[in-house]
Amino acid sequence: MSLVNLAHVCSHMQNASKARLGLTSVPVSKLHVKLMLGLQREGFISSVTLGSSSPPKPFLLQSTHDPEKLEIMAKKLEAEPWLSYPVETPTGKKEPLGPEIVHTVNVPENPARRRLWLGMKYWNNEPVLKHMKLISKPTRRIWLTSEDLAKITRTRESSYVKGLTHPGECMFLTTDRGILEARDCVERKIGGMALCRVW
Amino acid sequence: MSVCRPARCLFLRTTSTTLPKPTPPNRNFSTSTPRTARRRRPHYPSIKASDLKILNEAASVQFPTYNPTESSLAAKKYTPAQLAAIKAAETVIDPRDLYTQGQDRSDPWLLPYESDLRNMDPVKDHAPKKSIEDIKGRKEFRRTNRVERDEAIARVTTENMAKFYPDGVPTGEKTSEQHQLWEEAIVASMTQAALDPRTTYWSKDPKVVEALADPEHSALLPDLPRIENRMAKMTRRLSTEEEEDPRQKRLLLYMNWDKQQLKGVRVKTLVVHGVTNQTRMGKIRSMYYLTIAGNGDGLLGVGEGKSVEPEEGRKQSVMAAIRNMRPVPRYENRTTFGDLEKKVGATVVRLYSRPPGFGLRVQHLIFELARAAGLQDLSARTPRSRNKMNVIKATWEALCNQKLPDEISRARGKKLVDVRRVYYGGSVH
Numbered sequence: 001m002s003l004v005n006l007a008h009v010c011s012h013m014q015n016a017s018k019a020r021l022g023l024t025s026v027p028v029s030k031l032h033v034k035l036m037l038g039l040q041r042e043g044f045i046s047s048v049t050l051g052s053s054s055p056p057k058p059f060l061l062q063s064t065h066d067p068e069k070l071e072i073m074a075k076k077l078e079a080e081p082w083l084s085y086p087v088e089t090p091t092g093k094k095e096p097l098g099p100e101i102v103h104t105v106n107v108p109e110n111p112a113r114r115r116l117w118l119g120m121k122y123w124n125n126e127p128v129l130k131h132m133k134l135i136s137k138p139t140r141r142i143w144l145t146s147e148d149l150a151k152i153t154r155t156r157e158s159s160y161v162k163g164l165t166h167p168g169e170c171m172f173l174t175t176d177r178g179i180l181e182a183r184d185c186v187e188r189k190i191g192g193m194a195l196c197r198v199w
Numbered sequence: 200m201s202v203c204r205p206a207r208c209l210f211l212r213t214t215s216t217t218l219p220k221p222t223p224p225n226r227n228f229s230t231s232t233p234r235t236a237r238r239r240r241p242h243y244p245s246i247k248a249s250d251l252k253i254l255n256e257a258a259s260v261q262f263p264t265y266n267p268t269e270s271s272l273a274a275k276k277y278t279p280a281q282l283a284a285i286k287a288a289e290t291v292i293d294p295r296d297l298y299t300q301g302q303d304r305s306d307p308w309l310l311p312y313e314s315d316l317r318n319m320d321p322v323k324d325h326a327p328k329k330s331i332e333d334i335k336g337r338k339e340f341r342r343t344n345r346v347e348r349d350e351a352i353a354r355v356t357t358e359n360m361a362k363f364y365p366d367g368v369p370t371g372e373k374t375s376e377q378h379q380l381w382e383e384a385i386v387a388s389m390t391q392a393a394l395d396p397r398t399t400y401w402s403k404d405p406k407v408v409e410a411l412a413d414p415e416h417s418a419l420l421p422d423l424p425r426i427e428n429r430m431a432k433m434t435r436r437l438s439t440e441e442e443e444d445p446r447q448k449r450l451l452l453y454m455n456w457d458k459q460q461l462k463g464v465r466v467k468t469l470v471v472h473g474v475t476n477q478t479r480m481g482k483i484r485s486m487y488y489l490t491i492a493g494n495g496d497g498l499l500g501v502g503e504g505k506s507v508e509p510e511e512g513r514k515q516s517v518m519a520a521i522r523n524m525r526p527v528p529r530y531e532n533r534t535t536f537g538d539l540e541k542k543v544g545a546t547v548v549r550l551y552s553r554p555p556g557f558g559l560r561v562q563h564l565i566f567e568l569a570r571a572a573g574l575q576d577l578s579a580r581t582p583r584s585r586n587k588m589n590v591i592k593a594t595w596e597a598l599c600n601q602k603l604p605d606e607i608s609r610a611r612g613k614k615l616v617d618v619r620r621v622y623y624g625g626s627v628h
Contacts, residue, residue: 043611123610126602165551167537168607168615
């Protein structure tokens, strides 16, 4: 678990949002993937896609159903919501609303050639993710208990970690239950190693 | 020798036992000769008969006596009393004096209008006043008893109603509008009558009571009449109104405000210094002003002004500050939404939101800004340069460009909840 690479990712995300990029890529590692999924869950980034060195096809350019067909499907679903679930048939699973259009992404066999493609978000001409900063450093890791986190999420300083004072600030920690946001950790009463703060 | 006893021996002329008699003072107190008695002026100027004749002729030509037709015309125009006064004045003033000494006034106190002083002008002339001597007889009065008061009220009400309906009270069936007017008139005249001193006091001599309500006996001057004229209306100014500033007028037009709103704006000049423009002709010195404006309720503006004339520059900055006022979002109307940071030049300003009752523990410039914006709980740091102008600008921009929670929640697609408000059940603001 290299925090050096994570530091690079943090800087890269800040630079990408400053440059107003729509899509950017970071190297793949289990930590990065989990952190990015956490960021997506918190709404900082729009998409997380595993891909090669070339960017994946944007969502808008992927093939979809016709709008008319979508409308018919929506009406059907409204009348019979259970149609959204596949039905077991002797020949296998069958989707009542027709087959799903699956967009395939080319992922290289060689893990070193894989990249994690992230969709950046902007709102009112402002990047949603503007600041991303390491808390633990490669030379000094910081573990926080749930009590510390409770203080920190209430904007107080604890264990030499400053509180989350900026509006909408989030903090990610790596715990034995995966990478979680600080408020989730407080809710589940688990501590962990602080990774980065995002706002 | 005692001081009390006079040194008599020094003044004695001869040895005598009798006291000296007081002698009349025969000393001269000065060496200059006394002034001779003033020469008496003759009662009449000594003019030669021929000169006098010429003068008489000239005077009679310049100021001729009235002929009978003129007198009869004057009698039509003036009252007998005024005519008598005119005649008396004519006899008092010698036409020869008028000829030799009379001239048109050019002093600053001359009347600025021409008038034959026949009529009272309510604007230009003082209203005639009466004194207590104008009331003949005994001037005694007392408070009315109930019966007298009721009677007086009835009388005065009738008088007042007569003013409302000078052509007599309308008879017959009244429309609803007329009826309403009638009732209003009754209420108004009753109220006036109740306030009238004639209903409160009673005297044997009715003239005394009348004098109480007479404006000529009042110490107050009557109100000036309103001139109903479009021009007068347009240019009418109250004495309390100050002089109209064209810059302020333009500002009010720009803001779509009236003057009352401008009074609620708190303005303070925070930075003043001289600046020079070096030209090939030499240095041009002018004054720079930086002013903040705020309404103390979430509006804050910063304006700059520069001019050779100090007052001009200040006004420029004030107007610019008011024009630049922008809303400052405040959490619970007291502090900022989270911590803010802004960099202008080499100045970094960090603003921290604080709990209720914390106060404005900030440096003076930020204090002024926060007070003008209506913030109450705030702390701040200026870790780097503390250039006054940049500190003010950075603070202003940080306060105005805050990220609001609902915007954040929209941007992230997450629901954000103000925990404080939920916990206290919305009882904090």
